[in-house]
Amino acid sequence: MSWFKRIESGLKRSIKREMPDGLWRKCDGCGEIVYERVIQRNYWTCIKCGHHFMISGRDYINMLVDDGTFEEMDACLASGDPLSFKDSKRYTDRLKIAIKKTGLTEAIVTGKGQIGGHPSVVGALDFKFLGGSMASVVGEKVARATRKALDEKCFLVLVSSSGGARMQEGILSLMQMAKTSAWLARFAESGGLYVSILTHPTTGGVTASFAMLGDIIIGEPGALIGFAGPRVxxxxxxxxxxxxxxxxxxxxxxxxxxxxxPRPEIKKTLVEIFDFFSEEKRQVQEVRKPAVLKTPPSIEVRANRHPGEDKQLPTK
Ligand SMILES: [Zn+2]
Structure with missing residues (x-):
């Protein structure tokens, strides 16, 4: 605009410039404005205070698996509306919005890939899809991922970030707790190794089922993990x-x-765990001995006792 025109129309207030979306982010931990790319490069954590930002399931998987090795499974599975549920909005409408917002068909991404060269089945919940809630499809995908790890004798990693069971599918969502737990029990019986990674927040029915059933459970720093929230x-x-x-x-x-x-070290930790257990497996195969599970001494003592012995009082 030329000087003369500005005089004609009077002094104008300077226009507030909007910050382009996705370039900078305010850290919830320290309140600093941090450059988005720097956050990403630091595995979505703040370089100043170490705060862990919430990330999508797909980003988490990309962070864990070796480049170019991930093959997604069951990407076409999508939720129906079995109860024709409606609260302030129809469930079908909520699903449509979530699908549009995240580009996912459901709240979890699962697939097969390699972690440090170890074949693994990986799944990660996405909190942006209806709070990472577990409904029929999430439960089914976790069950299928577990079955895949069982069939192919590989490691299983599940990353949780969830508000719990999805109320819009009622009892069908709650059933997934039993279903996923049963598949994980079968996987454990077969000698499979399941590592559960808990990110902020992991609550409700997800905590009460597959998230807490890991052979090794890793939490991210500062993550809220529980069944009911602290206020309740x-x-x-x-x-x-x-x-x-x-x-x-x-x-x-x-x-x-x-x-x-901390998130930047999670992949390294996973690789160390898998290396350790692969080595142990190799040694067991070499001596051609089946792996013997050692029971803690206290349990052994109890098991050796005769029925009813516990009730006897010591006599002097
Ligand atoms: Zn910070």
Whole structure:
């Protein structure tokens, strides 16, 4: 605009420039504005305070698997509306919005790939798809992923980020807890190794089923992990909860997690775990001995006792 025109129309307020979407992000941990690409390069964590940003299931899988090895499974499975559910919106409409927003057909991405050269089946929930909630299709995809790992004798990794079971499918969502647990039990019986990675937040029916059934459970730093939320618990027991309650570090201290690993180191940790167990498997095959599961001494003692012996009081 020329000077003369500006005089004619009077002084104008400077126009507020909008920041282009997706270039910068405000960190929820330290409040700093951080360059998006820097965050991505640092595995979606803040370089200043280490805050872990929520990422999509697909991004998580890409971070874990070796380049170009991932083959998605059951990508065409999509939810129906078995209960014709409607609250403030129809369930079908909620699904359409979620599909458009995320480009996914359901709240989980599953597939086969290699992690540090180890064939693995990987699945990751996506919180942006209806809060990463578990309904019929999520349960079915977890079950199929487990079956695949079982059939092909490879490692299983599931990454959770979920608000729990999806209420719009009612009891059908709750049934998935039993279904996924049953498949994981079968996988465990076959000697398979399942690593569960818990990201912020992992709650409800997902925590109460496959997320907590890992042979090794890894939590991301600061992740909220629990069944009911802290506010509900506080109101129910009418007591103030201890600081850091339901966060990864708290759960690690109380024996609910095996380790807390920052996201940039998760792949390295997975590879170390898989290397260790592959080596152990190889050694077992070499000596041609079946792997013997050692039971803790306390359990052995109990098992050797005669029925009813526990009830006897010691005599002096
Ligand atoms: Zn930060």
């Amino acid at each position: 618990i506080e109101q129910t027991i009418n007591q103030e909860l201890p600081p850091g309650f339901q966060r990864s570090e708290f759960l690690l201290d109380h024996g609910m997690l095996d380790m807390v690993v």
